[in-house]
Amino acid sequence: MTLIKKPVTGMKDILPEEMKLRDYVIGIIKDTYAGFGFTSIDTPCVESLANLNSKQGGENEKLIFKVMKRGEKLNLETAKEENDLTDSGLRYDLTVPLVRYYSNHQNELPSPFKALQMGYVWRADRPQKGRYRQFMQCDIDILGEPTNLAEIELILATTTTLGRLGFKGFQIRINERRMLKAMAAYAGFTEESYDSVFITLDKMDKIGLEGVAEELLKDGFAKESIDKYLDLFKNVEGKGAIEGISFLADTLGDFLDADVKNSLQEIISSVDATKSAEFELVFDPTLVRGMSYYTGTIFEVAMPQYGGSCGGGGRYDKMVGKFTGQDTPACGFSIGFERIIMIMMDEGFKIPDEKDKVAFLIEKGIGGEQLSEIIAEAQKERANGRQVLVVRMNKNKKFQKEQLGAQGYADFKDFYKTEFKH
Amino acid sequence: MTLIKKPVTGMKDILPEEMKLRDYVIGIIKDTYAGFGFTSIDTPCVESLANLNSKQGGENEKLIFKVMKRGEKLNLETAKEENDLTDSGLRYDLTVPLVRYYSNHQNELPSPFKALQMGYVWRADRPQKGRYRQFMQCDIDILGEPTNLAEIELILATTTTLGRLGFKGFQIRINERRMLKAMAAYAGFTEESYDSVFITLDKMDKIGLEGVAEELLKDGFAKESIDKYLDLFKNVEGKGAIEGISFLADTLGDFLDADVKNSLQEIISSVDATKSAEFELVFDPTLVRGMSYYTGTIFEVAMPQYGGSCGGGGRYDKMVGKFTGQDTPACGFSIGFERIIMIMMDEGFKIPDEKDKVAFLIEKGIGGEQLSEIIAEAQKERANGRQVLVVRMNKNKKFQKEQLGAQGYADFKDFYKTEFKH
Numbered sequence: 001m002t003l004i005k006k007p008v009t010g011m012k013d014i015l016p017e018e019m020k021l022r023d024y025v026i027g028i029i030k031d032t033y034a035g036f037g038f039t040s041i042d043t044p045c046v047e048s049l050a051n052l053n054s055k056q057g058g059e060n061e062k063l064i065f066k067v068m069k070r071g072e073k074l075n076l077e078t079a080k081e082e083n084d085l086t087d088s089g090l091r092y093d094l095t096v097p098l099v100r101y102y103s104n105h106q107n108e109l110p111s112p113f114k115a116l117q118m119g120y121v122w123r124a125d126r127p128q129k130g131r132y133r134q135f136m137q138c139d140i141d142i143l144g145e146p147t148n149l150a151e152i153e154l155i156l157a158t159t160t161t162l163g164r165l166g167f168k169g170f171q172i173r174i175n176e177r178r179m180l181k182a183m184a185a186y187a188g189f190t191e192e193s194y195d196s197v198f199i200t201l202d203k204m205d206k207i208g209l210e211g212v213a214e215e216l217l218k219d220g221f222a223k224e225s226i227d228k229y230l231d232l233f234k235n236v237e238g239k240g241a242i243e244g245i246s247f248l249a250d251t252l253g254d255f256l257d258a259d260v261k262n263s264l265q266e267i268i269s270s271v272d273a274t275k276s277a278e279f280e281l282v283f284d285p286t287l288v289r290g291m292s293y294y295t296g297t298i299f300e301v302a303m304p305q306y307g308g309s310c311g312g313g314g315r316y317d318k319m320v321g322k323f324t325g326q327d328t329p330a331c332g333f334s335i336g337f338e339r340i341i342m343i344m345m346d347e348g349f350k351i352p353d354e355k356d357k358v359a360f361l362i363e364k365g366i367g368g369e370q371l372s373e374i375i376a377e378a379q380k381e382r383a384n385g386r387q388v389l390v391v392r393m394n395k396n397k398k399f400q401k402e403q404l405g406a407q408g409y410a411d412f413k414d415f416y417k418t419e420f421k422h
Numbered sequence: 423m424t425l426i427k428k429p430v431t432g433m434k435d436i437l438p439e440e441m442k443l444r445d446y447v448i449g450i451i452k453d454t455y456a457g458f459g460f461t462s463i464d465t466p467c468v469e470s471l472a473n474l475n476s477k478q479g480g481e482n483e484k485l486i487f488k489v490m491k492r493g494e495k496l497n498l499e500t501a502k503e504e505n506d507l508t509d510s511g512l513r514y515d516l517t518v519p520l521v522r523y524y525s526n527h528q529n530e531l532p533s534p535f536k537a538l539q540m541g542y543v544w545r546a547d548r549p550q551k552g553r554y555r556q557f558m559q560c561d562i563d564i565l566g567e568p569t570n571l572a573e574i575e576l577i578l579a580t581t582t583t584l585g586r587l588g589f590k591g592f593q594i595r596i597n598e599r600r601m602l603k604a605m606a607a608y609a610g611f612t613e614e615s616y617d618s619v620f621i622t623l624d625k626m627d628k629i630g631l632e633g634v635a636e637e638l639l640k641d642g643f644a645k646e647s648i649d650k651y652l653d654l655f656k657n658v659e660g661k662g663a664i665e666g667i668s669f670l671a672d673t674l675g676d677f678l679d680a681d682v683k684n685s686l687q688e689i690i691s692s693v694d695a696t697k698s699a700e701f702e703l704v705f706d707p708t709l710v711r712g713m714s715y716y717t718g719t720i721f722e723v724a725m726p727q728y729g730g731s732c733g734g735g736g737r738y739d740k741m742v743g744k745f746t747g748q749d750t751p752a753c754g755f756s757i758g759f760e761r762i763i764m765i766m767m768d769e770g771f772k773i774p775d776e777k778d779k780v781a782f783l784i785e786k787g788i789g790g791e792q793l794s795e796i797i798a799e800a801q802k803e804r805a806n807g808r809q810v811l812v813v814r815m816n817k818n819k820k821f822q823k824e825q826l827g828a829q830g831y832a833d834f835k836d837f838y839k840t841e842f843k844h
Contacts, residue, residue, distance in 0.1 A: 003745045004470045005526040008510050011466035013523050015530060016537075019462040023452065030445065034777060035804040038812030040441040043555050044433035044488070045467065045542060046512075048426045065468070068488040068508055070546050076507075079498065086490055088430050090468075104427040108437060110829055112813060115438075120467060124492050134466050145814070149784075152797060153812060160804070180789065266789050273794040274801045323425045355456060362571075367688050372695040376575060378695045382457040382582070389459030389516050390575060391534060392567070407532055 007263070010125070011135035022136075022341055024341055024351045025165060026118065029138060032161040038116040038140050043097035045120060046088050051100055055288050056319060063123040065133075087095055090122035095293075095319075095332065096138045103323035104144050112144035114153075118337070128269065133316065139313075141332035145322065148263045151297050152270045152333040154313065156282075158301070158333045165340065166349065170279045170310070171302040171333025172271075174241075175287035176264055177294050177314070179248065182256040187229035195292075197221070197229075202288040209233065213353065233285060241268050241283035248285065264380040293319050297331070306343050310336040355387040358411040359404045363393050366417050374415050432547070432555035444558075444763055446773045447587060448540065451560060452759070458575055460538040460562050465519035467542060468510050475765070478741060480713050482514040485545040487555075489515050490751055493553040499619040512544035516561045517715075517741075517754065524565050525745035534566035536575075552764055561735075563754035565742065570685045572753040573719050574692045576735065577703075580723070580755045585699025586770065587762065592701045592732070593724040594693075596663075597709035598686055599716050599736070601670065604678040605707065609651035610644065617714075619643070619651075624710040631655065655707060663705035665691050670707065689719065715741050719753070728765050777809040780833040781826045789841050796837050 007013050014022065030040065053063055066086040068074060079085050091097050094117045102113065118138045140157060142150040155172055164171065180201075181194060189197050200215045207215070209230055216226045232251065236244040242265050249261035261416060264283065271281050282302075289298040289312060296315035303310045313333035321327035358381065364376055378388040389409060394400040401412055429435050434443065452462065472484055488508040490496060501507050513519050516539045524535065540560045547555060562579060577594055584592065602623075603616060613621050622637045629637070631652055638648045654673065658666040664687050671683035686705065693703050704724075711720040711734060716837040720736035735755035743749035780803065784796055800810040811831060816822040823834055 003474060003476055003522070005473050005522060005745055007522075007526075008468050008470055009467060013466070014464040014527060015527060016463055017460035019464055021465075023462055035807075035809050037477070037779075037781075037809055039438035040445055041438055042436040042441055042444075044429050044435070046430050046433060046556065048430055050424065051425050054425055066490040067512075068490055070487070074504070076501065076503070082490070082496070082498070085498075100427060100429075101424070101569070103425075104429075105437065110659060110825060114811070122468070123771055134468065141770075141833070147786075147814060149793075149812065149814060156797070156801065161800075238692050258772075262789070266793065269790075270794045270797050273791075274798040276801055276805060308724065320675045323427055357459075359459075366571075367684070368691075369695075371571075371574075371688065374690050375578070376696040379582075381696060383458075387457050387459055388573060389536075392569060392571060399440075403532060 008133075010127035011246075012132055012134075018341070018345060019125075020351060021344060021349065025337070025341060025344070028164050029118070029161055030116070032164055033116045033140055033157055034044070035160075036114070036157040038051050038114040038157065040116045041098075041101065042117065042255050043091070043092055043094070043101050043124075044120060047091045047097055047100070048090055049083070049377075050086055051096055052089050052092065054096070054322065056096050056099075056293050056322070057092055060123060063125055064089040064092060065122045065124055083214075086261045092123050093121055094119060094137045094334075095141075095316075096409065098139065098141055098332075099319045099323060099330070101169060102320060102328070106324070112142050113242070115139075115141050115143070117141075132338070136337040137334060139332055140338040141330060143328055143330045145331070146329040147319075148297070150329070151267045151299075151315070153265070153272075154331060154333040155271050155299065156275065158311065158335060159275055159277045159279055160278070161335065162301070163338075165167070165344070167280035167303070169305070171304075172279060172281045172299055173284035173287050174264065174267065174281065174297065176260050176297050176298045178257050178260050178296065179252075179264070179285060180288065181249070182252045182260075183232050186252050188225040189229070194219070194421045198288045201286055202290075204233075205284040212295050236283075236285055241281065242284070244283050263291075264297070268332055289314055291316075292382075299333070301336070303343070306339070310339045310343075312336075354408070355385065356411075357387045357409050358413065359389045359391060359401075359409040360415060361391060361393040361397065361400065363417045364417040370415075370417070424577040429609040430555075432549035434554055434556075440763065443766060443771065444774060447759070447763060447766070450540070450586050451540070451583055454586055455538045455579055457564055457582075458536070458562075458579040460536040460579065462522065462538045462540075463520075464539065464541060465513070465516070465523050467512055467544075469513045469522070471505070471509055471511050473518055474511050474514065474516065475548055476744065478518050478521075478713075478715050478744070479514055485509040485547055486513060487544045487546055501626075502612075511672040512749060516541060516542055516547050516559045516756075517563075517738075519753070520561065520563055520754075521741045521745060524742060524750070528746070534564050534572070534634060535831040537561075537563050537565070539563075552760075554760070559756060561754055561756045562753065563752060565750055565752045567753070568739075568751040570689050570719070572751070573689045573721075573737070576753060576755040577689070577693050577721065578697065580733065580757060581693075581697055581699045581701055581756065584701070584723070584762075587766070589725070589726070589762075590700035592809045593726075594701060594721055595709050595724050596689065596703065596719065596721045597688065597705040597706055598682050598719055600679050600682050600718065601686070601707060602710065604674045604682075605654050605670070606811060608674050608677045609654070613652070615643070620710045623708055623710075626655075658705075658707055663687075663703065666705050666707070684773040686719070709738055713738075721755070723758070728761070732761045732765075734758075744786070750806040776830070776834075777807065779831050780835065781810070781811045781823075781831040782835050782837060783813060783819065783822065783840045784837040788837060792839070 030338035065091040120138050122134050217268040245264050293316045294314040295317045298314035300312045317329050378390050381388045488511040544561050667686050715738045716736040718737035719741045722734035723732045725732050737753040739751050800812050803810045
């Protein structure tokens with residue numbers, strides 16, 4: 001069989017330069033989140049298909065890499081459909097595994113439980129620039145905290161991390177599933193049509209108010225409802241976050257749960273008063289977030305200058321109950337790790353505080369005690385925190401040093417067999 | 423479909439306490455290896471079956487988790503055998519992916535290339551205590567270095583890491599594939615029988631010299647060869663490493679390549695002279711190492727007090743050539759990451775230098791400006807490097823503090839709605 005040099009379709013090898021940046025970013029993320037009391041966890045990359053296909057994953061459930069059964073369980077003769085051949089698959093997100101994990105270990109975990117999970121996920125998407133079939137996700141979640149303390153901490157932790165990574169001028173857009181629904185109800189849409197209305201609303205960014213109106217009309221909704229609906233958005237535009245929420249709460253009246261206004265305003269004012277990074281917290285009534293499992297607050301990191309969303313999350317108070325039979329408040333925020341890395345690479349981010357680096361070039365033929373002496377010197381430098389590369393000297397030493405220079409080695413020591421010339 | 427709380431068979435969830443240790447160990451490993459000039463890389467968890475089944479993986483090739491084809495490529499009707507349904511699988515080690523990676527990116531990588539790869543691998547082994555179907559591997563490899571500088575650096579890097587993790591009194595056992603073969607040739611075994619002889623020799627640890635003799639006899643080998651073979655081992659026993667190697671080189675004469683003696687002795691004396699950890703470097707002519715791809719030096723970390731091997735590696739100068747058509751010297755050392763973690767957990771290892779931790783307990787109902795003030799105080803503490811957990815106060819505050827105490831919070835601040843009592 002011919003060996004294949006390329007990675008499998010849609011997945012990528014990570015070269016040393018990118019990996020150095022990834023390790024650095026992972027370090028900052030872990031350190032910052034630890035400061036907020038999040039503890040790292042890990043779950044297997046392989047999950048039961050029963051869980052992956054539990055309707056929590058939305059469109060992602062169509063993109064599962066399935067793992068074949070093995071041994072006696074695999075019977076090609078009698079297999080009639082795909083599910084006869086497979087019972088597990090690669091996870092497409094970290095939320096379903098987290099909720100399974102929490103359900104499984106609830107009694108061993110503190111309450112509230114603040115989890116950080118970083119790991120690869122897989123989606124058999126059509127490969128395209130910057131989108132891979134294996135990619136890193138980075139989620140923080142708080143389980144067991146019903147109040148908006150969860151949202152405040154999640155937003156502060158995420159934005160503090162982004163700030164430490166050098167990002168500024170970005171936006172956190174915030175909305176509430178219940179606000180979305182109240183606005184639709186107020187306008188006269190029926191509950192069954194919400195999903196369809198929200199799919200159109202979600203395009204506001206791209207097609208604008210007029211475009212949304214057109215599409216809703218085309219979908220057969222009443223002109224009167226559409227007008228009433230879009231008037232709400234027009235009236236909020238230009239208002240500040242606190243003011244916009246108050247306006248909607250007043251207008252929507254009984255359509256809106258009484259605590260939504262206070263909760264949203266409290267999140268916004270608390271975060272605004274205490275944030276350490278330079279960003280804007282924006283109330284965005286058009287924010288939908290695709291996943292159907294959200295039950296309350298939803299939010300998104302927007303970096304328009306880099307073409308879109310770099311993370312998001314929200315409250316999903318009903319998912320744990322699907323595993324345990326008992327609902328548990330849950331709220332999470334996911335950083336778009338791969339996008340962040342791509343942006344930092346594009347911007348030529350320089351990693352601070354790398355080890356001081358020196359290369360020892362040793363002439364070919366050096367061995368025995370002389371070699372031991374050189375290695376001992378390298379070991380001493382390493383114990384002092386320096387990075388020491390010990391390599392054999394090439395014939396073209398000048399070219400070799402240029403190449404090492406490109407790897408960040410600016411300091412060199414040459415060792416010759418006949419004598420030590422430094 | 424019923425949701426499943428347990429992880430898939432043979433794989434495990436990692437709880438916060440273990441995860442903290444894993445993160446700590448990963449940090450030490452990355453920092454130590456960086457000091458030796460190793461650079462991190464990563465490869466996809468999914469590899470082409472063509473590569474996974476290339477005979478480089480030995481017995482592991484029987485344990486592959488295969489990934490199903492998708493979409494049009496999957497045709498159940500016409501599928502006759504497993505390979506019609508799958509073309510990729512989860513990697514069972516990091517060596518095959520590394521060699522593919524190197525072959526793919528050779529022109530973009532420095533020479534020699536010193537790679538560190540940490541990542542999960544999967545083997546559909548029979549689950550048993552402490553052995554999982556998904557586990558972390560941690561490999562360092564040097565590609566492009568033909569001299570024993572590679573072995574010396576690999577052994578020093580690995581042992582320095584183990585030393586920093588608190589391990590001492592362990593052994594590094596070292597041997598040479600060419601020494602193994604020369605001894606067998608000298609005793610009169612034919613080349614075709616080497617594999618079979620070595621499989622028996624590998625049991626020396628368990629069944630002793632007599633056991634090995636018996637088994638070889640049973641396998642039909644000549645008594646004369648067996649006696650001559652085992653005499654070699656008897657004569658080496660009790661000798662120091664340098665002396666033992668010299669004795670074998672003298673005895674084996676032309677059966678042994680001339681450079682084996684010098685190379686092995688140089689590795690041993692250089693490592694001994696410069697090692698920073700407390701361990702013993704032992705020449706062990708019975709060391710076989712299972713994988714057939716080894717071509718020269720082989721080594722293993724032995725921790726008899728913990729029941730066996732905690733890592734190993736060796737030189738494999740022929741594997742890159744299988745991908746590129748041109749042999750490249752290669753040598754690697756893999757730490758038994760999961761064993762190391764298990765031992766450290768069992769020994770109750772305490773992680774040094776954790777963040778200073780404080781928990782803020784805030785009475786239920788606190789919101790608005792008061793909440794902002796508390797969060798602002800938490801943010802200030804975090805900016806100073808402390809870990810601050812902000813939680814709602816439970817009715818039974820004493821019990822809550824006990825539980826937080828178990829999570830390492832010794833310092834508390836209580837906040838009440840009516841006034842701030844600290």
